[in-house]
Amino acid sequence: MEKKYVLTNETMLYKDHTMQNNIVLHRIKALKDFHDVKKGDLGGWIQKESNLSHLGDCWVYENAKVFSEARVLENARLYGNAVVQGFARVYGNAYVFGNAKILGEAQVYGNAQVYGNAMVHGNARIYEIAKVFENAKVYANAHIHGNAEIFSYAKVHGNAFISSKALIFGDAEIYGHTKIDTKAFIGSNAEIKQTSDYVSIYPFGPHNDSLTAYVTSSGQIIFSTPTFDGTLEEFKKYLESSQYNDIYLMESRILINLILFKFSQKN
Numbered sequence: 408m409e410k411k412y413v414l415t416n417e418t419m420l421y422k423d424h425t426m427q428n429n430i431v432l433h434r435i436k437a438l439k440d441f442h443d444v445k446k447g448d449l450g451g452w453i454q455k456e457s458n459l460s461h462l463g464d465c466w467v468y469e470n471a472k473v474f475s476e477a478r479v480l481e482n483a484r485l486y487g488n489a490v491v492q493g494f495a496r497v498y499g500n501a502y503v504f505g506n507a508k509i510l511g512e513a514q515v516y517g518n519a520q521v522y523g524n525a526m527v528h529g530n531a532r533i534y535e536i537a538k539v540f541e542n543a544k545v546y547a548n549a550h551i552h553g554n555a556e557i558f559s560y561a562k563v564h565g566n567a568f569i570s571s572k573a574l575i576f577g578d579a580e581i582y583g584h585t586k587i588d589t590k591a592f593i594g595s596n597a598e599i600k601q602t603s604d605y606v607s608i609y610p611f612g613p614h615n616d617s618l619t620a621y622v623t624s625s626g627q628i629i630f631s632t633p634t635f636d637g638t639l640e641e642f643k644k645y646l647e648s649s650q651y652n653d654i655y656l657m658e659s660r661i662l663i664n665l666i667l668f669k670f671s672q673k674n
Contacts, residue, residue: 411461412437412450419452421472423490430454430474435467442466442482451485458491465498477509483516495527499534507540517552525557529564543575547582555587559594567599577636580624590617592631598624606666613655620666628670630663639663 414433422429432452437444442464444450451467453459454474459467463481467473471485475492479485483497486504491497495509499516503509507521510528515521517534525539529546535553539545543557546564553570557563561575565582569575573587577594581587585599589607599605604622611618611632619631630642637645646659 408461409439411439411441412459414453414456415449421452421474432472432474435459437466471503487522489522493528501533505540511546513546519552523558531564535570537569549581553588561594565600591619591621592617592633592636593619593621594631594636595629596623596625597621597629606669608662608666611662612649612659613651618662620670622670628667630666639667 412435415436417434419432420429421432432454434452435450437446437448439446444466451469451471453467458473458477459465460480465479465481465483467479468486471487471489473479473491477491477493477495479491480498483499483501485491488506489503491509493510494512496514497503497509500518501515502520503515505522506524508526509515513527513529513531515527515533518536519533521527521533521539523540524542526544527533527539530548531545532550533539537551537553537555539551539557541558543561545551545557549563549567551557551569554572555569557575559576561579563569563575563581566584567581568586570588572590574592575581579593579597581599583600586602590609591605591607593599593605599621605619607617607619609617616632621629623629628639630639635645646656
């Protein structure tokens with residue numbers, strides 16, 4: 408196998424709260440041209456050659472780091488200050504950048520992206536074209552895929568399964584065996600511990616939006632659309648001011664009553 412990089416003599420010591428000892432990392436240097444990397448280019452930092460495959464176009468750029476038993480494979484790329492450690496895997500065409508961390512036995516693959524200050528750890532899986540960013544955390548056995556996006560300060564863990572075009576944001580926390588496979592919008596202080604803690608209706612309104620209702624940590628019901636996130640009373644005022652015609656307003660009232668009935672049956 409032809410090698411595409413070499414470990415240079417430029418080293419650094421790295422330590423964070425999960426490790427007992429400093430780890431020596433080596434700057435890498437390209438031995439040939441591939442993708443956007445040119446022969447002689449310096450890359451980021453790895454501990455050993457098993458951290459970064461010589462196959463494919465995968466690369467560690469800038470100040471990104473890979474160490475322990477972690478591996479970056481195929482065409483995956485790391486940028487910025489990204490860290491991949493433990494037994495984590497980043498492969499396919501995945502991108503990890505910013506200050507993102509992939510830890511434990513987590514895997515990021517397909518065309519997924521993890522960035523910002525996001526953290527993925529445990530046995531979590533991020534794949535297809537899903538995104539986890541800003542200050543979001545995904546861990547335990549959670550799976551995020553499809554077009555799903557987890558961002559802001561949202562947390563997804565347990566055995567939660569998030570897919571389709573779901574957007575999870577704010578201080579939302581999704582866990583348990585919750586399955587969200589619709590075009591849902593879940594934010595504010597949502598606490599979704601089972602699938603029955605939310606309702607998603609699509610299409611809704613004259614623009615074929617999605618309407619989601621969910622339970623918060625205080626037991627309140629929040630209504631959410633691409634342009635609104637608030638309480639029942641706030642939602643009613645929003646509808647009245649949205650210039651919906653009488654047919655859509657009537658439809659909205661019926662849907663609200665059905666949603667409230669569903670949540671009342673839950674208890």
